[in-house]
Amino acid sequence: MIFSMAGRAALLRSLSHGRHRLPFSESVRGGLICAAPAVLAAAWHAPLLCWSAIAAFWTCLCDDSGTRPRERIVQGLLFAVLGGLAAGCAIAAGAVPGLAIVLAGASAWLGALVRCRGALPGLRGLLVATAFAVCAAFPVHGLQDAREYALYFIAGGVWATACNLALWQYSADTRVRAATFAWLYALGSYVGKLAQAPDSRHGAAASRAQLRASLDTMSAAITAAPGAVAPACRRWLADAEQAMALLAGIESLLHSRRRAPQAEAEAATLDLIRAVLERLAEAIDACAADLRRAAKPDAALTAERLRPFAEHAELARESADAEAPSSDARAWRETFMTLCARLATLAADADPDSDTRAAARAADAAASRASQPWRNALHAVVAQVRTHGVFARYAARLAVAAMIAVTLARWRSAEQGYWLALTTMFIVQPTFSQTVRVSSLRIGGTMLGAVLASALALAIHSPILLALAILPLATGTLAARAVSYVSYILFLTSHFVLVAHLGTPVGEPWDLAVSRVLNSLAGVAVGVAASFLAWPEWEQHKLGPAAAHALKCVSEYVQAVLRGRASESADNTPQEQHAEQQAERNAREIAALRRQACLAVDALESVISATRLESLSSNHRAAHASVLMLRLRKLVGVVSPLEGADAALDHADRARLAALAQSVGALLRATREQRAGLRAQLQAADSTESIESIASADYATHARSFFARHIEHEVIDGALAVSMVVPDVLDA
Incomplete structure (x- = not known):
């Protein structure tokens, strides 16, 4: 009963409060961009426009809306051209036996190497390589088909790039406030987890990881903001590191108690802790709501929201001290209340130097961006190859998997065989354990997505209405990336199955879904086998170095x-006195x-x-x-x-x-x-x-x-x- 109440409360909070942290507006924009070519494909009976819809989706997927417009144009057009060339070369090479398979391995190798430059460049490189592998698995070949597939892919990429910049845009202040809201939501979730299970060791592990990721996103958004930032957002960024320290102390303090849960004193202590933490979570949620609603959020409003909690914590501490427990219990309770009070009053004080520090961070970020030209990227890739680094081995492994997948897809012209190559390209990861984890999640999401897409295809017989159904699916795909990988794959599979059904409207929807699932299973098998046999990367060899590094960092x-x-x-120079x-x-x-x-x-x-x-x-x-x-x-x-x-x-x-x-x-x-x-x-x-x-x-x-x-x-x-x-x- 307690679990159901806690789960129901978490679900209601996610629906009423947490939905605002998801990028729904940008996701709707991406959904419109992806759905438009599919609707035209259904209205004009032009199946190749579905290939443009896929190109548009991939362009939206690797678009960084937080960067400058010029950079977004360059990156978007470059991705469109490279993807179009990859698609055209793959189909043109299909006329020569074995050439498309070898080139698929080469493109996968090059695309995977780019991952050493970061997650977003790695995603672009992987998508270009995936475009080659998918087209190499298509049962078409010849220069005419190659030219058409290349042009349609470029058209989809250019369409998405233009719309990403021409449709509604968001100011830097809006992005900063959204990132700060996501941080406050993660902060409230973390405190809420501690309140639900104050005596549990692992109750807040997932929320702690989400909190750190949200802090990184907020810091990046505020650093990249070119102009003035709302004082409340600056205040939360300035206090974020200290808040993390205090929360780590509270969590450790809660886990340090080892008394029997049936003791009356322990029950009273846990009730007190739960009440205080619940009030703190409510105060943080109120601060998040004010930040979202206020036209000009101010730090003074944050202090006003947190003041009632500080008063409540003080009253709780006084009532607890009146019980006169043992000195050990009083010390522990006093420490807990001290940490909560410091956390509540953290954002109340003004920070006159926050503007200076924000400007310095922005200048450092600009200098860092300016010091990373294409030459550095090339040097990093070459260094990976020379030293046989992690990403070089991953690239070789992905190349082998891509060649096997394309060979199986082309063998006897397997129906919907390109889905096998698509799955293989995405599930192969730098280590074997990561491949196993992603594979298990992708299988579950693919099955659920295939069922959803098939149900839509059976219920909707009009091609245009079916194309319009891609809008919510594409929107959900782009928004679900911030939720979980399974939900992302669920929407992604449904989206791609409907696009493929519009591109090749033959057969029953259930046959198409079963074919997708079977090819996905085959792609997973190829990816796992390649990760296990081709230069496998085992995490167990990293256990000792990782433990030694953690011990060193914690000791320092x-x-x-x-x-x-x-x-x-200490520095004794006059400036530092x-x-x-x-x-x-x-x-x-x-x-x-x-x-x-x-x-x-x-x-x-x-x-x-x-x-x-x-x-x-x-x-x-x-x-x-x-x-x-x-x-x-x-x-x-x-x-x-x-x-x-x-x-x-x-x-x-x-x-x-x-x-x-x-x-x-x-x-x-x-x-x-x-x-x-x-x-x-x-x-x-x-x-x-x-x-x-x-x-x-x-x-x-x-x-x-x-x-x-x-x-x-x-x-x-x-x-x-x-x-x-x-x-x-x-x-x-």
Whole structure:
């Protein structure tokens, strides 16, 4: 019952609030662009216009609406021309036995190599290679057909590029506000997950990943904005890193309790936590709604929204203190309330330097874009080939898979065989585990999409009405990319099946759907076999290096936070003698270390998940690595609330934490022979003066120390646990 209520609440929130974070307006524009050629194909009985519809969809798929119009025109026209040349060459080469197969492998190799330049250039290269492979699988050949397919593809690409720039556009402020709204929605989802299961270890893992991705998107949108940005958006960006630190601390604090759930004190504590976090999630959602509705969102409105929550948290803390629990429970509860209060008041203060920092970020981004010409891209591709890098091996693997897929599609002129080549091109990934994961998701989405498209084709007999049905499907395809891969494939399959049905209106819709599913299964089999046999990339070999890198990054961050500075040596130049400048520099450097540590831990978690997909039996090393990953993540969450916590710590607390930084750093860097002695020293230090040793009567006197002593105790516990499991991962 609780699960159903929580699920119903999450669904209602997604429908009423979360739908605004999806790019519906741009998706509708893309849907209109993709549907127009299909409608013309049905009205004029010109099946080749369906090929233009596919080209238009691919052009919309790889269009970066956040860049300058000139760059969008160049990239769109270049993609259209390259795709048209690939399609024409594939069909022209079909007249020579074996030539189209060899060229399909060469185009796949070149297209996959471009992925080393980033996700969007890699997508463009993959789509051009896919256009070649799909046309090579078509049962047509000859110069006349090659010219027509090339021209129709170019026409579709030019049409989409022109419409993407000519139809309704969105200002930089609108994009920034949309990205900030998506960040606030992810932030509210993350806090809501913590409120639903405050005693669960994995309750907010998916929301944490979405939160980080939303933060990157918001930062990129604000950085790329050419003009002024709304103060509320600047405020949230300036506070985002600190908010992430406080949320990591809250999550770690919630997971640190190990008392029996049936105890009355524990139940009261969890109820209190749940109520406070629910109020915080509601306040964040209210801030998101104000940001979306207000013509000129202001930071003062954010402070007004968060003030009632801060008052509620203070009342909850006072009522909890009146119960007079043990000193340990009071310290833990005091720490939790302190973090929540700091999170609530984070965006309330004005930031006079935010304009300066935003301008500096924009200048740095412009300089970075200017320093990346085509020559650098060519050098990166050549370096991949020379060093046999990850993307070079992926390119060779994709080339082999493309040649096999095109051969099977052309063998006996398999019906709808180009779908086999299409599936193979998209499911082959740089590693075997990624290929397996994408394959499983694509099979499910393809089956659901084929059923949906077949039902539409059976219900709608008019070709023009069937073409109009492509509009919602294309819109859903472009919008579903921000939701999940399965929903994206569901709409994508339905969209392509209807386009193909209009292009070749022969046979029953169910026959077409079954043919699509069978060819998809064959394409998945080819892709998985190629990933397994052709220079396979195994994640299990990356486990040790990923664990060592995560340990190094977390160690550097923990030591920096405990010391209160990011480096041991301070700059004594006259310019750096001002305390405010030094504090700002330290905060910036520590935030960078925290982000690096979080990314390293996330990378380790990704490697562990991939390793489990590769192995059919239990992997003890991966199990120990999983424990290490959880402990490292907890260490980051434990110390992150100390960022900028000078007001909550006295000189004695700072001295103790600085000494702890030295001991913890030595333990995390120690060899196998040194770990035993260092663990004994830390255990002795932890037992001499723990939180439980402070009497309840001394709580008022030592209130400021509880915060530091709790963190000290948790850091020692986490460092000892890490030192115990590290040998099983690194020394295995």
